Every structure is written in C-alpha cells, then in structure tokens.
Amino acid sequence: MIHKEDLIKRFISYVTVDTESDPESNTTPSTAKQWDLANALVKELKQIGMQEVTIDANAYIMATLPSNLDYEVPTIGFISHFDTTPDFTGANVNPKIIENYDGKDIVLNEDQNIVLSPDDFDDLLLYKGQTLITTDGTTLLGADDKAGIAEIISAMDYLIRHPEIKHGTIRVGFTPDEEIGRGAHKFDVEKFGADWAYTMDGSQIGELEYENFNAAGAVVSVKGKIVHPGYAKGKMINSMYIATDFINSLPRLETPEHTEDRQGFFHLYSINGEVDSTKLQYIIRDHDKGHFEARKEMIQKLADELNSQYETEAITVEIKDQYFNMREKIEPVMHIVDIAEQAMKDADIEPIIKPIRGGTDGSQLSFMGLPCPNIFAGGHNFHGRYEYVPVESMQKAIEVIVNIVKIVAKK
Known part of the structure; x- marks a missing residue:
C-alpha cells in the first residue's frame, strides 16, 4: 500500500x-x-x-x-x-x-x-x-x-x-x-x-x-510549626511526620505498581517537605465512576480525620478533575x-x-x-x-x- x-x-x-x-x-x-x-x-x-x-x-x-x-x-x-x-x-x-x-x-x-x-x-x-x-x-x-x-x-x-x-x-x-x-x-x-x-x-x-481512566489531581498541603529544636518540646509540629501519617493511611496496595486492567489507584508522584510545610502531589485514577468519586472522598476524609487528631487544620486538600x-x-x-x-x-x-x-x-x-x-x-x-x-x-x-x-x- x-x-x-x-x-x-x-x-x-x-x-x-x-x-x-x-x-x-x-x-x-x-x-x-x-x-x-x-x-x-x-x-x-x-x-x-x-x-x-x-x-x-x-x-x-x-x-x-x-x-x-x-x-x-x-x-x-x-x-x-x-x-x-x-x-x-x-x-x-x-x-x-x-x-x-x-x-x-x-x-x-x-x-x-x-x-x-x-x-x-x-x-x-x-x-x-x-x-x-x-x-x-x-x-x-x-x-x-x-x-x-x-x-x-x-x-x-x-x-x-x-x-x-x-x-x-x-x-x-x-x-x-x-x-x-x-x-x-x-x-x-x-x-x-x-x-x-x-x-x-x-x-x-x-x-x-x-x-480510559477517570482522572483527578490532588495537592495535599501540610502545615507545621518550626521552632529551635533545642526548645521544641510541646511547641514544634513537624509537617513531614504528619505527611508520613497521611501517606501511610492510604491503601498501600492501591498504587500503580500493584494494580492492573481496570483497577484504580492513588499515585504519589511528588514530595516536597520541610518542618514548616510539606506538599504531596497525587494523581487519582479509576475506570469506575463510583469508585473514582469514592477515592476523592477518601483523600478528603483522611485529611479531616488527621486534622481532628492534631487538633489543628494542619492538612488542606485541593482536588481537580482532569478527564473522564x-x-x-x-x-x-x-x-x-x-x-x-x-x-x-x-x-x-x-x-x-x-x-x-x-x-x-x-x-x-x-x-x-x-x-x-x-x-x-x-x-x-x-x-x-x-x-x-x-x-x-x-x-x-x-x-x-x-x-x-x-x-x-x-x-
């Protein structure tokens, strides 16, 4: 031809x-x-x-x-x-x-x-x-x-x-x-x-x-409090530890390296952190629209739960849909x-x-x-x-x- x-x-x-x-x-x-x-x-x-x-x-x-x-x-x-x-x-x-x-x-x-x-x-x-x-x-x-x-x-x-x-x-x-x-x-x-x-x-x-996947991006911002480490007891809030709690609270096997076919995932693709602030960037993917919405809700619910534990709004979440x-x-x-x-x-x-x-x-x-x-x-x-x-x-x-x-x- x-x-x-x-x-x-x-x-x-x-x-x-x-x-x-x-x-x-x-x-x-x-x-x-x-x-x-x-x-x-x-x-x-x-x-x-x-x-x-x-x-x-x-x-x-x-x-x-x-x-x-x-x-x-x-x-x-x-x-x-x-x-x-x-x-x-x-x-x-x-x-x-x-x-x-x-x-x-x-x-x-x-x-x-x-x-x-x-x-x-x-x-x-x-x-x-x-x-x-x-x-x-x-x-x-x-x-x-x-x-x-x-x-x-x-x-x-x-x-x-x-x-x-x-x-x-x-x-x-x-x-x-x-x-x-x-x-x-x-x-x-x-x-x-x-x-x-x-x-x-x-x-x-x-x-x-x-x-194809339904897709969204999530930016998880964690606010800490920096003080001199020698005088930090009861005062310092290390945002990186809070961010670690957030990361570990998501389903560990629902990540790209553990999923296939129509299975969705949370993918943490960027971490930028210091004591005072840490930013996590995720992509959220799922073929099923209901599961997709549930994943977005899980991100927000987890942030709310951790905020209640720390008795401060340490974590804020911004989620934007990308395509469907x-x-x-x-x-x-x-x-x-x-x-x-x-x-x-x-x-x-x-x-x-x-x-x-x-x-x-x-x-x-x-x-x-x-x-x-x-x-x-x-x-x-x-x-x-x-x-x-x-x-x-x-x-x-x-x-x-x-x-x-x-x-x-x-x-």
Whole structure:
C-alpha cells in the first residue's frame, strides 16, 4: 500500500524535530519548538493535495479530503498529536533502523551499554523478521505520536493517489500538548465538523480502546510549626511526620505498581517537605465512576480525620478533575467501534479491545461532542530510551485507516 522506504523517511523527518512539551508553561503550544513541526506538517498536507488546510494561533492543524461520492455519508476524522513527553528528552533524536530483526538483543548505545533486550521487553519477539525503528539509547523516539501522524498523512496521500477508492469527507487534525493533558483543550470541535473521529495514538498492533481512566489531581498541603529544636518540646509540629501519617493511611496496595486492567489507584508522584510545610502531589485514577468519586472522598476524609487528631487544620486538600472515562460517550454510538474492529479484521489483524490505563485526547474530545475511540499506532515502550516501532505495524495502521474509510463509504 505504502512503500516501506517512503514511510520510514516520512516518520524520521518528524521524530528528528524536537517537539517536547512543557507542563510549566502557560502558552499554547507550551513550547515554541512545536511550531517547527506544525508548520512543516501544514506544508506537507498542502503538498499531497489536502484541502482546507488550516493552522490556528495555538498550532491546531486541520485539513480536509473532500468526498468523491455522489451520496451522503458521515464525515469522519483522524487525529494525532505532534508533541512529545517531557518525561525524557526528545532533542537530537537519532533513530536506528533494524532490518529483519532476529529476536536477539539490540545494542542501542555501545559506549553507554544501553541494550534493548527481549529479556526485558518480550513484545520484541512478536516482530522477528520485521523492520524496527529504535532510539540510540540517549533519547526517546517520538513514535508517540509521530507514528500516528505519519500513518494519517500516508493514508491520505494514498487515497488522493487512488481516486478509485470511494470515500466520504475525511477530516484530519493534529494537536499540540497532548502529553501534558492539554491536547484537546483548545480543539474546535465545531470547526472540525466530523460526526466522529479516531485518535491514532495506541501502542501494539491491534489495540482498539474506548475506555480510559477517570482522572483527578490532588495537592495535599501540610502545615507545621518550626521552632529551635533545642526548645521544641510541646511547641514544634513537624509537617513531614504528619505527611508520613497521611501517606501511610492510604491503601498501600492501591498504587500503580500493584494494580492492573481496570483497577484504580492513588499515585504519589511528588514530595516536597520541610518542618514548616510539606506538599504531596497525587494523581487519582479509576475506570469506575463510583469508585473514582469514592477515592476523592477518601483523600478528603483522611485529611479531616488527621486534622481532628492534631487538633489543628494542619492538612488542606485541593482536588481537580482532569478527564473522564469516555466509555459513557462511546457506548451510545458503538457502531463506530464496530467499524474500526471490522477494519482491523479486513486487514488480517486480531483486534485487542482493552481499557486504556491512562488518558487520551479522545476522552476529552468525546465529552466535547466528538466521539473518539483510540486505534493503535504501533509503537512500544513510550516515553523513554527503549521506545521502538515496527514499520510493518505502521503499514497496517495505514491499511486500517483506509479500510475504515471504505466501510463508512458503503451505502
């Protein structure tokens, strides 16, 4: 469908542009360097023949492939993000291409003894004989989600060059700042004008997701009292001890390292403490809405109980919802999931339907009125030096996009 060499060239041209986002920034996009790839994508979309190509003041990109049908069918969309996570550097990405992978260790960086091994990542063995694109061990790769962008643009390019393939109107959208939870914040759903869409932002080939966590962030602030330690009896209140009581009072096994599938958790990801004050930062996650609300209540109830023990309001809690499980918005329109499932089967792919243990632009977009399941983009080990993507998985993702278009075009 798409020549492997052309796809590799396109993908590498994206990942070698640094687009790391910044959660501390208040601008959109959060980093100026995201404009470098955004502007290049606009140019490329125009070059391949897409219509109505636009980029707004916040770097949101939209484009149209007009219908070639003489009857009406739903307008569908495909969406990916061009930023990369701030969890690991995306500067000076130097991809390695591994032809005909033999199932053995891949030395990413000999000088630093960095090895991508099936002993640690057994998914590698699924791709023996295929072409892998890896990092050089010093950066992430950026397949999350530049693989998705490469797949969408390649699919549109293919459809433009093959007008005999019938399709309705297709909308394409590329967003900044997904990795810091803002990818859909300024997405203009009305302007996009699709009946539904798919994010191409999943991992392993076959993944199809329409459930995700309900998510909130909690900041627990603990106030103490600092006095000279030599004269502290009955006077000092050490906020770090109170914070420790709070931490140890939450269910110890309900943390990310002890949960899986649809199980929720409390995740303490930051502690900053002194005698006088300590701040704990948590993320709260659960697929079940009732359990999610109960977790938030538990945080507040625990703070209240500890405050009563210390006879002072030592602990204050601020909880903010971040996103919700898109399942409730997808279930009324499950035919859009059925279409994607059939598109995979038509490409000889066994669908892997499972919940996302995280979030996606599709979640926020679904609650904004654009139902948006998530489809695999093919990469593995996102957000770190061991990230890789099989080229054949990317080719299959392109085929799935084209198959979705064909199914929707049928009367």
